[in-house]
Amino acid sequence: MSMEETAVLLSIQPEWCSRIFSGWKTVEIRKTRPVSLKEPFKCYIYCTKGTKFFCWKAVDHLYFDDGSHNLFDRRADGMVVGEFICDDIRRIGPEYCAVKEDIESAISGSLLTVPQVKDYAGWKSGMSYADLKDLYAWHITELKMYETPLDLAAFHLRCENALRWCNNGGCAMHIERPANGNCCGNYGLQLNRPPQSWCYVVGPGECHKELQEQVKATLNRIYPRKKVSDILPKPEILGQLAEELAEASAAASKLRRKIDGKNPTPKTLEECWEDLKKEIGDVMNSIDALTEQDPQNYHEFMSECGEYAEPKMERWLYRLTEQKEEHT
Template identity: 35%
Template sequence: MSKKAVLLSIKPKFCELIASGKKTVEIRKNRPKIDVPFKVYIYCTKGDAPLVYGSPVPNYIEENLVTTSGYSRKEAERIFDVYNGKVIGEFVCDNINKFRVFSDSIISSMPFDIEAESCLTLNNINNYIGTGISGYAWHISDLVIYDKPKELSEFYKSCVDKYCYCEGCQYGYIKYPEWVETAENLEGISYDTYCLNLVQRPPQNWCYVEELI
């Protein structure tokens, strides 16, 4: 049985910080209703300068995810694999800390330096979460940045019915052998089933997906 995972939308500048290892905590207003640890896939949003795997200098590739500020999107896509608008990697969320912001200088119930780990100021966090409101710090572990980014279409939405076979699901597709022409030909044959419940657009915040096998 497949496992439930999360697809998380993150701005390019924060994707770069995560890839460099500087950002080890992601701040969110809510959390998934699944137990830790769980797999998180990082979707890099389309805005900002192109984010690529390697150096902005052509033919000199480094093992890093960097911003190519000197290139237009079209030029960058001709030279590199551009990560904007794609799934750039994955991590395991092994812990989530709930906290509350009381002001831009006081924050409750955090066992670590939230500013350093999240690469955000308390004022940033306060503006995002809101004063007196609870937020969640997702801890990033076992980070993997893909050499080649993945398309959204490679991911499936969370299964609508874990106990239903694909044949009986509204998103199930049955592929019969080409020689099958009538219902009488179906008896005793084997066939393939496919799930068509694919992710077609990025989440505004995050969404459940099926963990890749």
């Protein structure tokens, strides 16, 4: 276990995991950053427990004919569900509080509002700059979602973090395993609980990778996974996408009516938001089906859409600013 193999394990709530893998969330805001790792470095994503997180694509199909679930139940919370490369970390200092545009630029891609960020940082009005702590924006790139999630036991704390154990051959519990690669036999270093925010880790070991591939192969053999694109041709999937976009548009219009109150709707504000989320979820499913059998997968497609989105957002803001200046 050399320093080159050291990575970071991040604890992320299920709803934020979903937004990361959808390609919408490209920045993770944290109160600290690694000091012994330089960008770029690998980050593993641990999906925290509590809420069902439907990312386990390898077992999406594991449902019985009567509608009941098998023991997997499609849950991936409480497991390591993917990884990414952090290629840049931007400091967000107290000076960002003074200019709204500065902090909005710094947190762009995090999907957090300015009040949410200030609340997370503990920045309160009336506090001096000396009492305000820095935040750090970790940039997400080269995202990969595992088809078969990993257990925490696949990872070890970095040997250099343990006071009584040194690295590799000098470690009293180091084990040579030519067949599966070297690993540390010190179970005190084996990860058995997730970090509150993040921690240094080494892993997963070769034996866990082999086990993961065996599980995946067995599941695919016993339960061959059907795709929407195996049943519907692309023109039909495009037609479905068009319908879902229209329904998302209608849900957005209803939410607008609820917000401005000029054309009332009996639904509550929360119901309108939930309807919009459901329809956007249907749009995402249609895009997933459209890209299932293409060399360019869903995440690459969404990432490239994001590249178009950024300059379009700049033009949108420019036009709004120009209009505002004309009126004033």
